[in-house]
Each structure stands twice: as C-alpha cells, then as structure tokens.
Amino acid sequence: MIDLIPRYWYNIVPDLNRPLPPPLDPEDSDFSRIELLNRIIPKEVLRQQFTAERYVKIPDEVIELYSLAGRPTPLMRAKRLEELLDTPAKIYFKYEGATHSGSHKINTAIPQAYFAREEGVERVVTETGAGQWGTAVALSAALMKIKSTIFMVRVSYEQKPGRKTVMKLYGAEVYPSPSEITEYGKNELAKNSANPGSLGIAMSEAIEYVIKNDYRYLIGSVLEVVLLHQSIIGLEAIKQFEFIGEEPEVLIGCVGGGSNFAGFAYPFIGSKIGSRYIAVSSSEIKKFSKGVYEYDFPDSAGLLPMLKMITLGKDYVPPPIYSGGLRYHGLAPTLSLMIKDKIIEWMEFSEKETYSAAKLFANAQGIIPAPESAHAISAAIKIAKEAKEKNEKKIIAFNLSGHGLLDLSYYQKMEAK
C-alpha cells in the first residue's frame, strides 16, 4: 500500500499560465517580513515555499509517516449517493478523513514538523480555530518526538473540549487564546478580559511566542508550500483513477485557505486530466462573490509578507458559521490567480444547503463529513443533478477533506434548527 504513496510532491507554479506575483512588504514597511520568515519558519519549508521545481522529493521518513498516519487514503465511489440522486453521473471521492488526524491537514503538518526537527528545533507552535489544524500539528510533533504548543481560539477551546483532549493526548500544550503567555495576548485581555479570541489573535500570539523563544511556526494553509505538501492527495488520486481505469472530468474541493482543494485538483490540472475544476466556499462567507484580488496580509496581525490573493480583507470578521476552516479571509495566491483567470470555477453554498448535503451523504455512504467538506459534497450533488438534466455520464470527483466525528455539535445544532 505504501507503494501508492507518491515519492514527489507537485508544485504547480512552473505550470501556471502567468507569473505568480511574489510576496511583498507593504510600502511603508520598516522591516522585511520576508526576512522575518527566516526566523519563524523551518528553513526547508521556506525553501520549498519559493521553489520553482515542479517535483519536490518527499523525504523517506515523511513517506513512512504518511503511511503510518493512514496514507494512501481511499478513493471511493459514492454509488449509493448516485442512486439516491438518480443521476447518470459517477461520483468519486478521495477520503482524507481516513487519516488519523481526521483531515488533510496532517499532509503538511508531518513534513513541516519533520523539517523543523531536522534542523534541531525543540518545539513547534501554531494556532488553531476549529481544531483540525491543531490536531494535525500536535500529532505530527508527537510523531517527531518534539514538543508542540497550540494557541486555540478561546471560544473553541471552551466549546470543543474534544479537540483539546485530542491535542493534549498527543502531548501538546494547548492555551486558550488570548492567553497570558504572550504580550499580544495580555494586551488583548487587558482590553477585554472576556475576549472570545480569533484566528488572527491566536496567530499573532503563536508568532510572538516563536520569535521570543526561537521555536518554529507551522502554517496550516494559504502558503504555496502547504499546497505543495497537499498535492499528495491528487497525486494519489491520479494513480487510483488509473488503477480503476476512469478519468474524472469535474474536480471539486472546498476552500478555506485553499490547501485541500489545491492539493486535490492541482495534480489533475498539471496532468491535464479533467475539464472543470470547482472551488467551493460558503455563501455566508462570500469569499468569491465579495472577495477582491489584491495584495493583502495572510495574517490579521500583518506579521507575514503580503500576498496577492482573493481576500475579504485581513480584518474581515466572518459570520459564526460552524465550518471554522472556511472562515478565513484569504485564498492561496496560485489558486486566486487561476480563479481570476477562470481556469478554476467557484461556487458558494449556504450552511443550510450544506447541512442537507452532509446528511444525505452520511445516510448514503455512511461517512459523517466535516462541515467544511460538506461544501464540496454540495457542489458534487449540484453537478450530478445537472448531469441528470442533460443526461450526461459525467465523472465527478471531490475531495472529502475530513470527517465530522469531532463536529457533532454542528449536526446537533443543525438538526435542531
């Protein structure tokens, strides 16, 4: 099975239609954020972030850890969903929830933690909202036998004890953010002691903590290096499709920062497989319908270099939809570029539509999807229904980025609505 795991990640940059705008410091900046990256991001991760290699070799130990963590993940056919929809289309999905951390996030957490350990870092640090990313980092650090600290948005920390338990079980230190651990956190608490926290605050605390202690920061999405690592999803899927002798025409994924979509779809785009690629967000977030393509900070604190991307603005306050992973303001630069150039299409679905899709899928296929992933399901269903109307034998494939077993309060809440 380990043979199904690719030996190289795929980087789409050399295959784009036009140059990718580079990261920037803002005009009025008195320090270089790109230089700052050197102090917070493991060297090899940073190298990969700015590489022009089309294929980047995956270290053997990372491949072993991928295998340990549940890779290759299955490519499954949603035959019973097809039947329920009475569609002539075939629907396949790549099931990233089958990894031990429960989502695709582990695909980049493992190599980032690996490169950190390789350069002798004793502790890795990150922030987490819903907790999927924090879980992946905590697990990866445990696998590397290094320490981890997770700043978890306080409201999630309090409302999602399950995630916190998982991270602690993996040996992570987990702080509710804002915390007393950093100056940034202390300031926020001084302003408002009941501050519920935000990803922006948590990220700022994590970076401050890294700089002060010479730890390293792991990043969960948006950066090209994350998309690079995630390409394992699509590379595996291509082999799996070859194996069953099918070729997907429509490729679908949900988007927060864009990493699971890109990880799934880019290798297909690069191999010229498929004719439609659909990135799906939430109609409560409106990343596509309201976002603009311009240089913006990936972090609310503005400590990282600006990226040219589709963004709702770094200070955007998302509505409280449950899909925590989609509440991010920006979108990975390569993905933004291809959306802009209409190489990749987009869709948006409401929380209500998404919930129906999730329930339908769970009953048809037995898997309880993460609410984020359910956005991809919604799009797959939409395309399958269109195929029915046009009586087309389309082959649809979507990425099921995570399971929803630690999001049951979402199902409970939506069920009650």
Place this chain on the structure above:
Amino acid sequence: MIDLIPRYWYNIVPDLNRPLPPPLDPEDSDFSRIELLNRIIPKEVLRQQFTAERYVKIPDEVIELYSLAGRPTPLMRAKRLEELLDTPAKIYFKYEGATHSGSHKINTAIPQAYFAREEGVERVVTETGAGQWGTAVALSAALMKIKSTIFMVRVSYEQKPGRKTVMKLYGAEVYPSPSEITEYGKNELAKNSANPGSLGIAMSEAIEYVIKNDYRYLIGSVLEVVLLHQSIIGLEAIKQFEFIGEEPEVLIGCVGGGSNFAGFAYPFIGSKIGSRYIAVSSSEIKKFSKGVYEYDFPDSAGLLPMLKMITLGKDYVPPPIYSGGLRYHGLAPTLSLMIKDKIIEWMEFSEKETYSAAKLFANAQGIIPAPESAHAISAAIKIAKEAKEKNEKKIIAFNLSGHGLLDLSYYQKMEAK
C-alpha cells in the same frame, strides 16, 4: 481493494476440539426460548447461528456494503511502538476503527440488517450501551433503507450526546432506556423514575418492542452468528499477512462478548497460523479470573436461550469502568470452550494500565484507540516486553477494534486522574 474482501465467512464450530454445548431452556421453563428466537431474529441470521458449514457465503450486496463501509480495513505495523518499547518483536494491528461506524460492530450489523430487509422487515431494533453497536445498527439500517430503533442506556444517552447525534443523523429513533415505550421500561420507571438504565433493561425493552410490533432484533455479540460475521477481520488479515510475507505468532484481541477477538483470531486458529491466542479483559471486570463456565442467559431479562459460557452471572453489576463494551457478563460459547480447554489464553488489565497503553499507542502511532481496544494494546505491549527480555523476534498481531474519537471524555477523565 474490494478483492481483498473475502467471499466467505469462517465458522469455527466444525473445527473445534469437542462439541459445542447447544443452547438450552432452563429446567423450569414453560416456553421455548429457542422458539422465541424465530420471532425476534431474522431467519437467515438464525440459520447461520446454528450452521455447521465451515464457510458461509457472503451475499454480494453485503460485500459491496462492506466495501462502502471501509473494508478491507488496513493491517498496519506499529513500528514506532516497537521502537519506543525497544523490542525485537514486530507488532502488527488490524485497524477496525477505519470502518465508517468506527468499530468492528459494523461487520455483523450490515449482514443482520441485510437479512432482515431481505425478509421484508421494516424496522430493526437493538439496545446500546456505550453506543458503538447502536451506531453500527443505525448506519446499517440507513444503508438498507429500513428504519431502526435504538434503546440507549439512559446514563449513556445523557452523557454521550455525540453517539446519539450520530445515530439520529443516520435516521435512527433513539430512546433513553428505561423508556415509556415498553411495558418493561414503564415498570422500571415506576419503580425508580431516576433509573439510570442498564444493558439488561435496554435489551429487554428492545426484545419486547420487537415482539409486540413484529420487528426484528439485531444482536451485537456473544452469539456464534456474530462471531461468524466478524471472521471477516481475520480472513482479511490472513490475506494481508500473506501479502507482506509474514506470519504472526501471537494473536490478541479484547473481549466483551467475544466477537472482535473471535472474528480476528478464529480464522488464524482455523488455518493453524500462530501459536498463542490471547483474549483480554479488564481486571475491574475479572471475567476470566472470577467467571465460571456454566449455562447462563446472555441477557439479563432471560428471554434468550441459555448458553454454556464463561459468565459472571446475568445479574452481575459491572463496576463503572469506561470500556462499556467490556462490561458484559458473558462470553461467546465457542470462545468460552477454547479458554476452558486452554487453546486460548487470557489476560486482564486495569483501567489505569490500559490508559497508559492507549496514550503510548496514540503518541506512537497517531491513532486514538477505543478504551476497549486499549486492552488488546496492553497485552501486545506485555508480550513485546517479554520478547525483549528473552530477545525473541516474535511477531505479534492484535485487533484494534475501534477508534476512540467518540470516547474523548474517557481520555479527559483519565488524564485528570
């Protein structure tokens, strides 16, 4: 991948060393409990319960549903656990938590629901304690497009909202037991309106409900037919071991009613692979150290035929350990027989030892085990340590019957201790 799923289940009865004592009515009985089975259990399930065939054909649709539900499950090597233990032994595990219901229980829930639907039953009914079995039944019913009702022990119903949400999401009706739905439940509530419930009460309610409405009852463990269906675990594992060119010597599983252990180990015993087979219970339950081998009821209400088995007595009140699945008083008859005849060894571990094993395993392998399954891990660790002392290159394999993602309150509680 579907090719790895066996086409036949394996029945150990023809391969035993001596006859299996048949089910009995008690001496003073005025009705035949065996006859009653006809009214509560799907016909084909009952036929399989009493079959002498060594191999029982798996219906094609069941194979498809096994595949849909995540079979074949992976056989993984716990290499990092080996490293942590610094043992010359190799440790493998079969990961049943990779099924969509999260445990091995789905292996029998699917065929039972299938046979029920095949004979036109509109609703299947069962009881559940911890919720693993109820989840498997709810999912299987959803897959068969029939209805399901689950009587869930009231204290779990209230303390484990996650499981309840999952079952409801799959479309099940879930009642806290004792309930007002049955006479049995009403009586219990009349005696004590704050009755926290028990598996015995829930089982009695389920059976009453089935008889009154001509539904069918699905049974989660203990009966030979359940062990038969679970043999899919070991049959797959044998193929997987062949594939990697290894032969396990020690086979380990935890035991509640005995179905996951038997499902894993029996095909190896039948194929004469391995030299030690170890069934593991809890030292709080003391099924082995205190249980006696005699005829007893599998259900506390005494509605089912008596079985000759290792039992703590049908009215045994287990201590409140978290491993709900191990709190059962009896043990499958074939397994009891082989324990009695010392073909199968036993071990018992305390909740504390088990928790340490679970945590060690989670950190080494990334998988959070169900607390029940952690008993098997404890035994594997013990054997691996012995192998180290004797410097033996033993090959150990255990069954990881389920993941612990819906048992996080256990981890939280144990962590706090």
Place this chain on the structure above:
Amino acid sequence: MIMKKLLVSYITLGYPNENDYLKFVKDADDLGTDIFELGYPPNFAKYDGPLIRRSYLKVKSMYKNFSELISRTRKITRKKIIVLTYLENIQNNLDEFLGTIKSSGADGVLLPDLLIDFPENYFKYLNRISEKGLDTVIFVSPFVPDKIISDVYKFSSPFLYYGVRPTTGIVTPVNISSLLKRLKNLTDSRVVVGFGLKGLEEIKEALSAGADGIAIGSAYVEAFENNGLSSALDVVKRVRCILDDF
C-alpha cells in the same frame, strides 16, 4: 442397490397412557417403522424441546418402572429398540441400567449428552455399552466438530443420528441439505435425520441430500396432544409414504 429408507419412530415410554402407547407401537410397526426409539425419562431433558419435556413430565407421574414398559414393548414388536436417555442421570449406575434395559429387550441406547458433556471419556462409555451387548446410536449435530464425527461414527449402530436443529420439536431455520452434505463427507454410516423435521418438504430435502432415514418424535407427541392416537398414526403413515415414494 438402493437401501430402503429408515423410519425411526420416537415415543416417550408409556405416553400418553399405557394402552395408547402399546397400540401406537404395534400399529407404527405395522405401518412401517423400522426402528423404535423409546424415551426413558431423565431428570432434565435438556436438549429436548417443550413437547417432549411435557411428555416426560406426564409419564414420570404415571409409572414407576420404565424397564417393565420396555419389556412389554419388546413383546409386541420385533423391530430394534433403542432406549433414549441422558447419560448424566445414569452414569452412576450405568452397568445396572444397561443390564436392566438389555434384559428388558432393548437393542441399544442413544445418549444425546454423551459427546457434549463427556468429551474426555465418551470412548470409555462406548466400550462399557458394547460390553453389555448393546448398540450405541451416537447423536451428532451441527455443534459437533468434524474431527469428533470422524472419530466416532464407526461406533454408531445401527445408524448415526443427526439432529439438525438445536433442540427437538422447535422449527428453527436450517439448511438441511448443506448440513447433510457436510456430514456425508465425514461418514459412511447410515444417517438418520431428526430434531424438528416438519412438513413433507423438509423430509424430502433430507432424503434428497442423502439421509438414509428419518427420525420422527415431536410430531407424534404433538399429534397425540391434539387429536390422540389415530392422528399420531396418521403421521407414521404419511412419513412412510414419503420414504417409500422417494
């Protein structure tokens, strides 16, 4: 040469009363019973269903001396007589029991608990029975592993009894032909199938799958309970008919 299919008729000794019992044996003999199996009431007929258990209860309250009943049976039939009882109850005075029934005219015994409850020393018992000049009809079932069947079938005479259901008289779903096919692979004894056979279809199925005979018991007791002697004899007729037609 196709052998005639055996009809083995079970009846509880003295059931439902001495008169009807003896009439039943005599007429069942005439109607084509090949072998009689006579139920000698044990303390607890654990592997029997409620019908036969009820019949035991009844006769226990009616008679003191069941050997006496065997002697009387012997007088009215020349067919083989197999006494069915539980080893559990007679193990402590086995030789005496065997001697008594032997001298009452029995040809053999059938002890349903022999293999199940005495797995370590059933051979010793088989020897002791044959030393007394009695046959043993060995009772096997789907609960008896292949190895045991292969070990014992040679010692069963005049046939091997195959109980296809967990208990007598209770019709649980079974696949008789697959059960029998398996058994026939393990033995070349004559196999008589019993335990809850009901309806002509099941008897035909058993015969088609290679059964050398059929044992009927609960069906007689039920017929007696419902409509008395003539009804029980009707059952004998109908079964014989199927056996002969086969």
Place this chain on the structure above:
Amino acid sequence: MIMKKLLVSYITLGYPNENDYLKFVKDADDLGTDIFELGYPPNFAKYDGPLIRRSYLKVKSMYKNFSELISRTRKITRKKIIVLTYLENIQNNLDEFLGTIKSSGADGVLLPDLLIDFPENYFKYLNRISEKGLDTVIFVSPFVPDKIISDVYKFSSPFLYYGVRPTTGIVTPVNISSLLKRLKNLTDSRVVVGFGLKGLEEIKEALSAGADGIAIGSAYVEAFENNGLSSALDVVKRVRCILDDF
C-alpha cells in the same frame, strides 16, 4: 570555448553620493565589472528588499535628474549600462523615458515588474523598447512559469536575469543549483543570477550549476552603508576573483 563569467554590478544611481558613486563605477569597471545595472528610483520598489529601498529613498532626496547621472556614468565607463526601474512608474510616458535614457547613453532596461504585472501585454512593451534601440534584460524568477520563460528568453539581451529569491537582499533558503538546472533546461540565453546572493559558496554554487554570470547589488549597498566605498570595491574584487577562478 568557455566564456568568461559575467559580473553584473548593480548600483542605485548616485548612491551614496555623486562622488563615491562615480568612483565606484570607475573602479568597479577597472576591477572587472562586465555590465552595469543602474537603479533608477521608482515610486515603490516593491520587489526589492529594504537595503535597496533605503538607497532609493536616499537618492530621491538628493537628485532631481537621474538621466543626467546616467550621462555622467556613460562618460566614465564603456561597459554596457542597463537601467533598472519599474514599468508601473514609466508606463504612461514610456517612449519619453526610453528616449531620455537612450540619449543619456543607456544600452538597455530591466523592468522587474514587466512579466508579473503586465502578463497580457509584455510583448507590446518589449517591442516598444526595441523600437527605441534599447535592449531589454528580462527578469525571471522561480515565480515565472516554464511556458513564459520559454516564450520570452529569446528577447532578453545581453542576458537573462534570474532572481533566485523572492526579493533582493533577503537571504531566504534556496537551492540555487536545482533552480538553475531547471532554468537552463528552458533557455540557451546567458543567465545571470541575482537576488540576495551571499557568500562565496552561493556564488560558486550558481556557477557550478551553469550560471553565466552573477549580479551583485545589495551586497554593495550594504558595504557602502557599513564601511563606505573601499569596502564596496572589495566586494567587487572578491566576486571577480571567484568568477575568474571558476
């Protein structure tokens, strides 16, 4: 025939003051600079690092007429002069700008934002530049896809500029040899590597991987900032040495 490796020296026009600037150009020429790249301050040097941005700020406050500085440079060196500035700032009066620098003695331009920010019509700009009798040194980087590099490299003269890091003067980790190997597969132009090259090792690595020349800029500015002209000239000497030793 192994071609001599190029030393391309970047300096911001007039930095740090007119005197030192002219001395630097003259001596750098003598010390073996093959081509000069002169920074013509844009509004916002977005793809440059803080060192060069600081130098722009400085000269902007010192001079009004940068073409004049080009003319003076032209007088003291016969090496090629490439003017580096951002297209963004000159696109509205492009012909006039090109005409002015041409008549001041410039041989070409390097516009780092050309491919990135004008993806639809960079060809039009290339034409307009060549119509004015000027070369274009095209700036490519790891962010430029293969297809674009293949399309444009032929139009780059006298070399193709490869910025291996996201910004000038900031030493982020790069694998120079793998980046270069990839580029050399796409082009047969002479490739000059720049952007944050630091230390002898990196220069050697670039040369080993096939670089035809090296561009130095931030290192001069830094040397000027720290220890003035002679220190900047030391850098020229050291780099030339490596190039010649290779």
